[in-house]
Amino acid sequence: MLDDQRYDILIIGGGVNGTGIARDAAGRGLRVALIEAGDLGSGTSSASTKLVHGGLRYLEFYDFALVAKALAEREVILDAAPHISWPQAFVLPHATGLRPAWMIRAGLFLYDHLAKRRQVPGSSAIDLHRDAAGRTLDRSLTRAFRYWDGWIDDSRLVVLNAVDAAARGALIRTRTRAVAGTRLADDWAVELDSGEKLRANHLINAAGPWAEVVTRDLLGLANPLQLRLVQGAHIVIRRINRSDDAFMLQQPDGRIVFMLPYEQDYSLIGTTDTPVDRPDAPAITAAEEAYLLDAVNRYLAKPIAAADIVHRFAGIRPLVLEEGKDAKETTRDWRLVAHDDATLTVVGGKITTYRKLAEAVLKLVAPKSKPWTRGVPLPGGDVPKRRGQTGQAAFADWLRELVARHPDHDPTLVTRLARIHGRRAETLLSAPLGENFGGLFEAELRVFAEQEWARTGEDVLWRRTKMGLHLDAGDRDRVDAWMSAFTKR
Template identity: 65%
Template sequence: MDGRSDSLHDLLVIGGGINGAGIARDAAGRGLSVALVEAGDLGGGTSSASTKLIHGGLRYLEFYDFGLVRKALKEREVLLDIAPHISWPQGFVLPQGAGARPGWMVRAGLFLYDRLARRRAVPGSARVDLMNDRAGRALADKSVTAFRYWDGWVDDARLVIANCQDAAARGALILPRNAAVSATRQDDIWQVTLADARRLAARRIVNAAGPWAGEVARQVLGLNDAPALKLVQGSHIVTRRVHLGRDAFMLQQPDGRIIFILPYEHDFSLIGTTEKTIDAPGDAAVGDDEVDYLLAAANRGLARPLSAADIVHRFVGVRPLVLEPGKGERETTRDWRIVEHDGMAALTVIGGKLTTYRLLAEDVLARVASGKRGWTATAPLPGGDVPRRAGQDGQSAFREWLNQLTAAQENYDPKLVRRLAHTLGTAAVPLLEAGLGPNIGGMFEAELQHYRDREWAATAEDVLWRRTKMGLHIGVAGRQAVARWFGEASDEPPAQAELPLTHRFDRPR
């Protein structure tokens, strides 16, 4: 599963979130010898706890951050093209109720949003008649003006895995659950000791540890010039489905914030997010006040109110933002910053968005391998490498391929084929052709083996909540069966079957 393990690497990446994974992939594809180390599971922090949008950031137009919005909109099309199995265009309905931004402002913003970058996979915005549009059925006030605009959705955790898989296929050494604990410079080479006492040598280090980037810079690399981070936690709740059809809702709030209600995993809705400054990543937890805020925000727009009893899951992530004194959470830029530690052959990456991770990686590689061309904008990620006709985009090619796969695998339930295809992409084909094996609590042994052997999964949690979201679907008995398959003793008694499941964002151990 891993590539070469040379004693001396051109580049050592610390951090296995989306930024670290993207950097490792890009560097390996440019011919560099790369190692990536991660304290916990790949994508186990912020990169599996996002709102899962690939978007330009419509609200960033209010703060005149046109440059960030433009490059994010361009990148939205790139990601929809190279990862069509785990991403798709997502429609958003934006009602204009009392207390919302003025209609002229929204129309102007959407006009600009549609034209800041070329669109291919994503439609343009349009006015919506909620009295006659399906989306209006879920809304309390169907008489207000509304607009439909488009962005994209992506499975964030699987995006991390796909980047790591491609990095490994191109020779990178991927080492999850093995934190870098110390690093020293000897004869212009970094000597890095890992948690398992393994030692790696590298010519250059990229610190992409996300919320822990400052800690890694100081405590591991011994560098004190990394800028301060602003840590903002974002809490999400998952509820029973609120009958959205295929649309998401973007609901404006009296405090000027917005929340999203997204169709999620077919049977559920994802509601988020909050923005709350915290002091350290380990402080992140879904607070009761945040749950109350999200429910109240959703219920301002919904015809059928939600209550705490409708919540089936909750999770929290931490955004490591560039500290900008005097700015609040909403105004703080989501762009990235790269700090070059003078004379140390080391970089620290802070900030950034899920949408622009690939551009961030290109920025890093322009500094460490300036003579080598970028390549990731047109190379499909593993799983998204479906056959394409000349000029065909990834989204339409994937739809055609999926229809052909479903027809060809007539001995399987089409829902199962589609689930595996939207999870694994083209890697689903050999599993289906070889047979899936015994049913393990609602999953199949062949897919569990795949996640373990080809995707670095080591625990039931890795599979149930990151490689897949099957933890929502198979119930407590199914989750216990998967835990037993991994040789774990489940700590989830049957009595908890109807209680909400909570995942904290914490430093992996």
């Protein structure tokens, strides 16, 4: 039972910010509890464009500090989580009438030099009629720039932070709702929907787009911040990228839209900035779908249509309201709001800088403790390294050896397991994988259910993996039935 259990820190919200704080705090020896109303990362943190990036477009708004901070963290994440992240090339076509070439070159020069680079190359100009990337684009486009950022499996990032936090002693409770909070003389008492009560010296509200609701309705506190809730929608189509490049496509309204290689066989297109009033049940609108189709069709050699879309998703980003700025101008940096010496609300932030956000939070609530997460791999990322070797290079060496050690398995399967589980795939491959659910195996389902808090087919098919794109309806139903039976045991 949780009754009368006392914690140093109670975190509400199991997205990337909440799990990142939980991991950091638990590693400092603090007693930590994290409460998430749904599945880990089931809100904003699983509905991103899945980039580890500095934010090239933020340079236009002179947000140099945020870009430099994010670029430095890009290196940290690529090194610590090489199984779920990798360097990604982006092609930025030069389109007449939009940002001039000199401005793009200047921005890319800054982007290359604002932070040290070990795992991504620098930028370059390319001729689209000679480069393989140009075969995807309309022949009227002749010039482009190639630069590098990173890609990451956002849902896996959340889950692995929670796994590590739990391994270091944190309590992780999913599908558990905090229903009442009472500020006592020295701490907080929080009641859960199970009737249990927790006591904590510090309460951290990391509920993302629900942060304002939690502050006002659950904690009964005045909220000095107004949030701008913005929906970011994405569509997935069969892969049209003719190379391994992603594309950064400028739009006449000043925004940019990304088109990325996704899950080997697909292309991911996003995102939008649509103001919304409520954070619940985000869903792509017809206007957003049309916007994304128009955005890429301005550039493609072969236009796409709504009939080509195989999957859609949307998430709500909580931005700090800044008067006089629209959504694309509003900062993506975080804001920490200290309501009193025991209560903190976290709003905003980017996936790329989640680890630095956690350090900032711990500096406030546990100032005598020491940071430790930089350079420490996430679960599965602890592949053998030679001295001076980057995480990405070490993972590539380890993966080649893993494939060679398991000649009886399809290399594609070994690679998929390695990309999801990292070094923990060695354990899976050392024993029978069990029943085959169309390419997803029973041994994996057990790991997700027993070690990663998965409870439904959706948890597995769209967050622990993206196998929902690859399995047919019958196999998806079989996964859902297996998970349902497991949770009833």
